[in-house]
Amino acid sequence: MRNKALSVLGLLALMLVLAACAPNATQSSLDPAGPTAQAEKDLFVPVFWTAVAVFVIVEGGIVLIAVKYRRKKGRDRMPPQMHGNTRLEIGWTILPAVVLAVVMVPTVGLIWDLARAPAPDALHVTVKGYQWWWGYQYTDQDMVTSADKPLEVADVLVIPEDREVYLSLESDGGLIVNDDPYKTDYQVIHSFWAPRLFGKQDVVPGRTNHILFSADEPGVYTGQCAEFCGLEHARMKFRIEVLSAADWAAWVANEKLGGADSADALAAKGQELFMNPLSDGRGSCTACHAIGGTDAGAIAGPNLTHFAADTHSCFAGCNWETSDIEALKAWLRDPEAVKLGAKMPNYQLTDDEIDALVAYLYTLK
Amino acid sequence: MASLSVPASSSRGMRRPSALTGFWSWFTTVDHKKIGLMYGFSSFFFFVVGGIEALLIRAQLAQPDGTILNADQYNQIFTMHGLTMVFLFVMPMSAAFFNYMIPLMIGARDVAFPRINAFSFWAFIMGGLFLYSSFFLGGAPNGGWFGYAPNSTTDPTIGMTFYALGLLITGIASTAGAVNLAVTIINMRAPGMSLFRTPVFIWMGLVVQFLLAFSLPIITVALFQLLFDRRWDTAFYDPTRGGDPVLWQHLFWLFGHPEVYILILPSFGIISEIIPVFSRKPLFGYQFVVFSGIAIGFIGFGVWAHHMFAVGLGPVANTAFGLSTAIIAIPTGVKIFNWMGTMYKGDLWFATPMLYSVGAVAMFVIGGLSGVTHAIVPSDYQQTDTYYIVAHFHYVLFGGAIFGLFSGMYFWWPKIFGRQLNEKAGKWQFWVQILGFNLAFGPMHILGLQGMIRREYTYPASLGLTFWNQISTAGAYLIALSVLMFIINVIRTQRRPKGLANEDPWDARTIEWMTSCPPPVHNFDEIPTIHSLDEFWHRKYVEDHKTGTLVPVQAGAAPEHDEGRPTGGHAIHLPSPSFWPLVAAIGLPIIGYGVLYSWWLVGIGAFVMLVGFYGWALEPSVAEG
Numbered sequence: 008m009r010n011k012a013l014s015v016l017g018l019l020a021l022m023l024v025l026a027a028c029a030p031n032a033t034q035s036s037l038d039p040a041g042p043t044a045q046a047e048k049d050l051f052v053p054v055f056w057t058a059v060a061v062f063v064i065v066e067g068g069i070v071l072i073a074v075k076y077r078r079k080k081g082r083d084r085m086p087p088q089m090h091g092n093t094r095l096e097i098g099w100t101i102l103p104a105v106v107l108a109v110v111m112v113p114t115v116g117l118i119w120d121l122a123r124a125p126a127p128d129a130l131h132v133t134v135k136g137y138q139w140w141w142g143y144q145y146t147d148q149d150m151v152t153s154a155d156k157p158l159e160v161a162d163v164l165v166i167p168e169d170r171e172v173y174l175s176l177e178s179d180g181g182l183i184v185n186d187d188p189y190k191t192d193y194q195v196i197h198s199f200w201a202p203r204l205f206g207k208q209d210v211v212p213g214r215t216n217h218i219l220f221s222a223d224e225p226g227v228y229t230g231q232c233a234e235f236c237g238l239e240h241a242r243m244k245f246r247i248e249v250l251s252a253a254d255w256a257a258w259v260a261n262e263k264l265g266g267a268d269s270a271d272a273l274a275a276k277g278q279e280l281f282m283n284p285l286s287d288g289r290g291s292c293t294a295c296h297a298i299g300g301t302d303a304g305a306i307a308g309p310n311l312t313h314f315a316a317d318t319h320s321c322f323a324g325c326n327w328e329t330s331d332i333e334a335l336k337a338w339l340r341d342p343e344a345v346k347l348g349a350k351m352p353n354y355q356l357t358d359d360e361i362d363a364l365v366a367y368l369y370t371l372k
Numbered sequence: 373m374a375s376l377s378v379p380a381s382s383s384r385g386m387r388r389p390s391a392l393t394g395f396w397s398w399f400t401t402v403d404h405k406k407i408g409l410m411y412g413f414s415s416f417f418f419f420v421v422g423g424i425e426a427l428l429i430r431a432q433l434a435q436p437d438g439t440i441l442n443a444d445q446y447n448q449i450f451t452m453h454g455l456t457m458v459f460l461f462v463m464p465m466s467a468a469f470f471n472y473m474i475p476l477m478i479g480a481r482d483v484a485f486p487r488i489n490a491f492s493f494w495a496f497i498m499g500g501l502f503l504y505s506s507f508f509l510g511g512a513p514n515g516g517w518f519g520y521a522p523n524s525t526t527d528p529t530i531g532m533t534f535y536a537l538g539l540l541i542t543g544i545a546s547t548a549g550a551v552n553l554a555v556t557i558i559n560m561r562a563p564g565m566s567l568f569r570t571p572v573f574i575w576m577g578l579v580v581q582f583l584l585a586f587s588l589p590i591i592t593v594a595l596f597q598l599l600f601d602r603r604w605d606t607a608f609y610d611p612t613r614g615g616d617p618v619l620w621q622h623l624f625w626l627f628g629h630p631e632v633y634i635l636i637l638p639s640f641g642i643i644s645e646i647i648p649v650f651s652r653k654p655l656f657g658y659q660f661v662v663f664s665g666i667a668i669g670f671i672g673f674g675v676w677a678h679h680m681f682a683v684g685l686g687p688v689a690n691t692a693f694g695l696s697t698a699i700i701a702i703p704t705g706v707k708i709f710n711w712m713g714t715m716y717k718g719d720l721w722f723a724t725p726m727l728y729s730v731g732a733v734a735m736f737v738i739g740g741l742s743g744v745t746h747a748i749v750p751s752d753y754q755q756t757d758t759y760y761i762v763a764h765f766h767y768v769l770f771g772g773a774i775f776g777l778f779s780g781m782y783f784w785w786p787k788i789f790g791r792q793l794n795e796k797a798g799k800w801q802f803w804v805q806i807l808g809f810n811l812a813f814g815p816m817h818i819l820g821l822q823g824m825i826r827r828e829y830t831y832p833a834s835l836g837l838t839f840w841n842q843i844s845t846a847g848a849y850l851i852a853l854s855v856l857m858f859i860i861n862v863i864r865t866q867r868r869p870k871g872l873a874n875e876d877p878w879d880a881r882t883i884e885w886m887t888s889c890p891p892p893v894h895n896f897d898e899i900p901t902i903h904s905l906d907e908f909w910h911r912k913y914v915e916d917h918k919t920g921t922l923v924p925v926q927a928g929a930a931p932e933h934d935e936g937r938p939t940g941g942h943a944i945h946l947p948s949p950s951f952w953p954l955v956a957a958i959g960l961p962i963i964g965y966g967v968l969y970s971w972w973l974v975g976i977g978a979f980v981m982l983v984g985f986y987g988w989a990l991e992p993s994v995a996e997g
Contacts, residue, residue, distance in 0.1 A: 032822035033834060033836055034822065035821065035823055037822070048754075050748055051751035051754070054745055058744065058745065061741060062737065062738065065712075065737050068712055069715075069730065073720060076717060076718050076719070077722060078719055078721045086652050086653050087921060088653060089713070089717070089920060090656070090658070091656050091657035091660060092656075092657070096660045099706055100702060103702055103706070107744070110698070110744075111694065111695060111747070114694055114750065117749075118694065118749050119691075121753075122686070191528075196520055196617060200825075206682070207682050207754070209683045211617060211618060211683060212522060212612070212617055213616065214618070214684060216684035234757055235515070235516050235520065235523065235757075237447075237527065240827060240828060241443065241827075241829045241830050241831070242830070
């Protein structure tokens with residue numbers, strides 16, 4: 008029995024060691040890439056080791072007592088009867104209380120620090136949760152298009168490195184109201200979480216929550232909705248692309264431009280399909296989507312102005328790479344076939360129409 | 373109760389059933405032992421069903437981009453897994469132990485209100501069947517056991533309406549049961565049994581009944597509002613019309629956190645009985661354990677918002693609830709030391725009940741430590757809604773609660789059935805289970821910290837989560853194996869003839885072991901008079917209080933040793949069976965279906981209930997003849 012108990016404990020210890028060196032976990036809160044996630048980890052790690060110490064003492068005590076005082080064959084022992092020891096019991100009440108009090112001091116400090124006001128030069132972004140994708144609106148005065156509208160992107164939030172970002176979280180669904188209740192985009196609670204950059208905050212209808220964070224290095228960081236929000240909660244993902252100062256300036260300049268008419272014949276056909284109602288009353292792309300610089304200005308679906316920009320590396324809740332042409336075609340052919348409950352309708356597009364639309368979308372750099 | 377004899381002439385021709393044995397007697401019984409058994413077997417059935425759901429979940433997550441279940445099926449399965457394990461297994465299994473053991477441990481012949489007891493059981497069964505009927509009527513609940521609005525109010529499938537109605541029905545069952553058992557403990561103890569001479573299991577039972585009585589009304593309000601939002605388009609949780617979705621969370625967790633202690637305290641009570649027996653020592657610091665249990669009961673109502681740190685309640689609320697969460701860790705944690713103190717220098721006999729009790733303590737320590745990290749609010753921003761939380765509460769509720777319940781089953785099986793479960797098979801089951809348990813839930817800590825969210829039906833290979841998910845799935849199937857071993861052990865044991873070589877097989881301490889195994893229908897021929905805590909033990913052993921040594925009482929030196937043993941008990945009057953509680957309970961799901969489908973059904977259900985209560989009130993107090 009002792010061997011088994013020890014092997015269970017040994018296995019647990021082994022697991023923890025292995026966990027510490029899992030190089031392929033790409034969304035790990037233990038691998039912070041910015042001061043907010045770093046501060047949260049720095050609070051967790053000492054508490055974790057304190058817990059490990061308590062674990063070793065208590066579990067070790069249980070195993071030692073179990074081994075030492077276990078009944079042995081041929082020995083009928085009447086143990087001494089101990090009913091309690093008040094001083095001892097008060098002691099082991101106060102001791103954990105003291106440990107917890109010590110732990111709570113930096114905890115309370117960080118709660119308030121994370122709730123501080125943003126720096127004056129912080130980048131302000133409003134994050135909007137829909138069923139089941141994320142949209143972002145840049146709300147600083149200089150972050151507007153040539154038509155003087157705020158810059159809007161979907162799926163991938165783009166930010167500069169080393170600059171404080173102040174997110175305002177809003178649940179902005181409810182914009183697609185359909186006779187079919189399964190096709191209605193409901194305003195529900197989401198939670199915005201990029202583990203390597205910041206801990207999560209819920210996106211609650213009727214409220215505005217905030218996250219303050221910054222990223223140390225350029226790179227792409229993944230995240231996803233963490234609060235159960237219905238059918239495709241598992242695939243409501245996003246990326247945060249962090250750019251160097253120079254790349255950021257170029258990105259902003261490009262984002263301010265609207266879409267341009269395409270010279271390519273196929274793409275031009277796609278543009279025509281996109282901008283006009285489809286034949287046989289099948290519906291219209293512009294019912295939900297906006298493309299800057301054109302007449303398409305609906306806000307219920309993702310803004311597609313720069314759909315094919317390098318930074319917009321994934322689409323439809325970040326489940327597919329934008330460069331994956333087959334995935335894009337499959338999505339246009341029947342969204343619900345690849346993402347159950349997707350609110351984008353199946354317009355019964357023909358293969359030719361899909362080819363044209365894909366060609367058009369790929370011109371939206 | 374039964375002594376309030378109503379003249380037969382006032383019965384208006386109604387008769388009470390009198391059969392105490394046979395198939396139909398199970399439907400009319402008001403005997404706490406039979407009801408306890410029915411609670412036990414039906415909740416174990418739901419445990420198996422909920423376990424199969426867990427295996428489906430783990431099969432789906434064994435691979436990235438799993439295709440065994442689609443999103444819709446997965447959401448129903450994980451919701452029903454949670455609902456089943458909480459409301460249809462751990463709560464009623466605890467009720468099974470309370471029902472069977474409380475009267476025996478306090479020297480009563482039954483609970484205070486035997487027919488209400490039967491009604492509680494049937495209402496629980498009706499609630500469970502009602503919830504599961506949703507699978508055949510358009511889809512099971514799919515918004516999680518926590519049912520967060522507005523997702524739960526707007527979801528277009530019928531499932532969450534079943535959720536609201538089903539939980540209201542099981543809530544009626546639990547409320548009635550809670551009042552009944554609390555009254556039983558307070559009023560029906562044997563002569564001499566002051567509250568501080570009751571076993572810790574009784575104390576924990578009392579705390580749990582008060583937690584139920586005070587927390588269930590809160591979820592009842594929340595569920596009615598959810599039902600009205602869904603069915604009659606009210607706007608309690610609809611922010612676009614002045615409602616507040618966070619209101620649901622406050623109400624749910626103000627119930628939900630005491631609920632955690634409703635699930636774990638019965639196990640603490642069982643452990644507190646079993647460790648002293650198998651250590652041959654009294655519980656170390658009885659008062660301390662009792663008072664910390666009571667403290668948990670009170671503080672448990674003041675920590676609910678630690679489930680909501682990421683909701684945006686603001687730094688003041690987050691600070692306050694972080695501190696209160698740290699505080700509740702203290703009374704919860706100190707019990708561990710008391711149990712260790714009980715084992716210290718004891719004569720430890722590692723029979724299966726003891727293995728499970730010590731296993732529960734060891735596993736609960738892990739769940740408790742991970743629980744403390746939730747009080748560290750900023751690190752909880754990272755961990756909430758991830759598999760880290762899933763790991764935490766499975767260590768608490770499986771490692772703490774369910775291990776404790778298995779401990780109780782092995783301990784009291786000879787008491788209840790007059791047969792002992794096979795010890796060798798029991799030990800194998802324990803080691804397979806604890807290994808499977810740690811493989812299944814240990815890696816979830818790592819998965820959560822590595823960014824795996826809860827309630828996701830799939831994950832991509834690119835997140836690097838595959839390995840630990842596979843280990844976890846393997847562990848889940850090991851747990852299933854251990855439960856199968858238990859079922860086989862039970863079947864093989866029940867096929868053997870009744871009879872124990874020794875009716876006190878564990879050298880027990882409390883008075884339920886003073887009567888026969890299984891106990892007669894009237895429990896004790898003569899209710900024993902209680903002189904001390906661990907009454908039965910002190911009738912067997914004399915303790916020298918100066919040296920703390922123990923001397924067995926010489927045979928014949930204690931004439932009252934056999935006071936409780938049955939000699940026939942012919943003159944003892946017991947409540948007669950009744951089928952009216954079952955009739956009244958059948959009305960509940962009919963009303964539920966009526967709310968879903970037709971007002972006519974509501975009327976019919978209400979009529980059935982009314983008939984049930986009418987018959988209940990007016991039937992004669994005893995069976996004729």
